[in-house]
Amino acid sequence: MRLSRLSxxxxxxxxxxxxxxxxxxxAAGRDVVSLGAGQLDFETPAPVARAGTEAIAHGITRYTPVAGTLALRRAVRDKFERENGLVFGDDQVIVGAGxxxxxxxxxxxxxxPDDAVIVPAPAWPSxxxxxxxxxxxxxxxxxxxxEGYRLTPAALRGALAAAGGCARGVILNSPHNPTGALMSREAYAAIAPIVREAGLWVISDEIYEHLVYDGTFTSFAALDGMGARTLTVNGVSKAFAMTGWRIxxxxxxxxxxxxxxxxxSHTSGNPSSISQxxxxxxxxxxxxxxxxxxxERRRFQDALVARRDLACRILGGIPGVTLVRPAGAFYVFADVSRHFGRTLAGRRVAGSADLADLLMEQAGVAVVPGQVFGDDRGVRVSFAASPGELTVALDRLAQALA
Ligand SMILES: Cc1ncc(COP(=O)(O)O)c(C=O)c1O
Structure with missing residues (x-):
């Protein structure tokens, strides 16, 4: 079949x-512990799951307005106002399938066509x-x-220069996938004047907002003058262990x-009425x-802090591995580049992809190579796994690198 050039x-x-x-x-019977997950291993909180089954029982199973039900958009507005200090009208909010x-x-x-979009890297590959x-x-x-994987004025100015006057927008993501970095209000205040000067629009992806362990979460749109140029994106996937609900x-x-x-209206149409x-x-x-x-949310938080600390302790103790302790999300981006050039288990490790292959096939640990995120120095280790799995997997990783 002839596929498009785009595909x-x-x-x-x-x-x-x-x-x-x-x-x-x-499937071939190998024992591989995965630290690759982009989702929590918890169940959706019981009262939320009940609301889903209620929706089916009460026949809330038809098309809704494309941008989401008014009731959900009002709940989103209230959330933004109470938690982020962002005030929106009904026509300023949209709900989609994730x-x-x-x-x-x-x-x-x-x-x-040909607009440049600035994306801090490493970055979520999508x-x-x-x-x-x-x-x-x-x-x-x-x-x-x-710099703790935080976006600095120098890095933003560098990207603007590289875009050669074609930069139209920037995508921000805090807490950050894959590093767990959190932008403080001060860090945002340092880049906001550059955003204004360059006339950029901003997509601020705040999907990990509710998973913050150190410091205080800030919405970029809450900074002076930034609301009019910023789209604040969030969702229920990570905050409420609802990745499958797609909202x-x-x-x-x-x-x-x-x-x-x-x-x-021409692609997905409205997101699922039940999930809404x-x-x-x-x-x-x-x-x-x-x-x-x-x-339920306190339980998530306590478990994640303990897992973050466990993952940092084991990873931080492995010779040749360095890391920045994540302040949020559920990932550690471990710099493993000191091991590049070595031959491990008979295989030469040139970069993060080789190392991730070797770890998966020889050591039985799945991590995501940094190459996928545009930074070959590291591997992303997800601590959304049980403490037992984390310990076994990271011990295997340590042995493979020994
Ligand atoms: C930074 C970032 N944004 C967005 C998403 C997607 O979230 P959703 O499940 O709501 O589509 C992810 C999922 O991994 C993510 O890491």
Whole structure:
């Protein structure tokens, strides 16, 4: 079959490809512990799951408005106002089939052919692919371990220069996948004047907002003068262990939301009515301080802090591995580049992909190579695994590198 030129340029997501290999090895009977997951291993909180089954029982099973039910959009508005200090009207909020779909429709609405979009790197790989599909090109702003993987004014100015006057927008992501870095209000305040001067639009992907262990979360749009140029994206996937429900949402300028809604009306249409009902419950219960919900979320938080500390302790003790302790999300980006050039288990390790292959096939540990995120020095270790799995997997990793 003759496929499009576009499909030849956009391969499958690197994290999905790694997961496919893992499933194949496991199907062949191999014992591989996965630290590759991009999702929590917890169940969706009980009151939220109940709202989902209620939706089915009560026949909430038909099309809804494309941008989401008014009830859910109101819950999203309340969430943004209470938790982020962002005030939106009903026409400034949209709900989509996951934050991924929301970011995609935003890029389709914002990017013209050959526009440059600045993406701090390492980065969640879908940003680059989505910019490509939208017809634009990605210009990386280099994040460094020395700066705690936070976007600095110098890195942003460097990317603007590299874009040669074609930069139209920037994608921010804090807490950050794959490094867990958190942008403080001060760090954002240092880049906001550059964003304003360059006339950039901003997509601020805040999907890991509720998973912060050190420091205070800040929404970029809450900074002075940034609201009018920023689309704030969030969702229920990571906060409430709801990756399978596929609900993301965004708030921003009405004109942009309207354009995204028009595009969404021709692609997915409305997100699942059942999932919308459950997401509304999650946001409402959270904002209302419901005791059962609060207890479930405290359980998530306590477990994740313990796992983060365990992962950092074991990884940090491995010779030739350095890391920046993540302040949020559930990933550690471990710099393993001191091992490049070595021959391990009879195989030469030239970069992160070789190392991840070797770890998966010889040591029985799945991690995601940094190459997938545009930074070959590291591997991403997800600590969304049980303490037992984490200990076994990281001990195997340590032995493989010994
Ligand atoms: C940075 C980032 N943004 C967005 C998403 C997608 O979230 P959703 O499940 O809501 O589509 C992910 C998922 O891994 C992510 O890491």
């Amino acid at each position: 030849a340029r956009v391969g499958p997501s690197g994290t999905m490809a790694a997961d496919d290999r893992l499933q194949r090895l496991r 934050a991924k779909a929301v970011v995609f429709h935003a890029l389709l609405a914002l990017v013209d 940003y680059g692919s989505m910019v490509t599909v939208a017809g634009g090109r990605t210009v990386s702003a280099a994040l460094s371990a020395a 993301g949402y965004a708030g921003g300028p009405a004109e942009l939301i309207q354009a995204m809604e028009a595009l969404q 009902h459950a997401a509304e419950a999650a946001l409402r219960l959270c904002v209302a301080g419901d005791a059962e919900m609060a207890a």
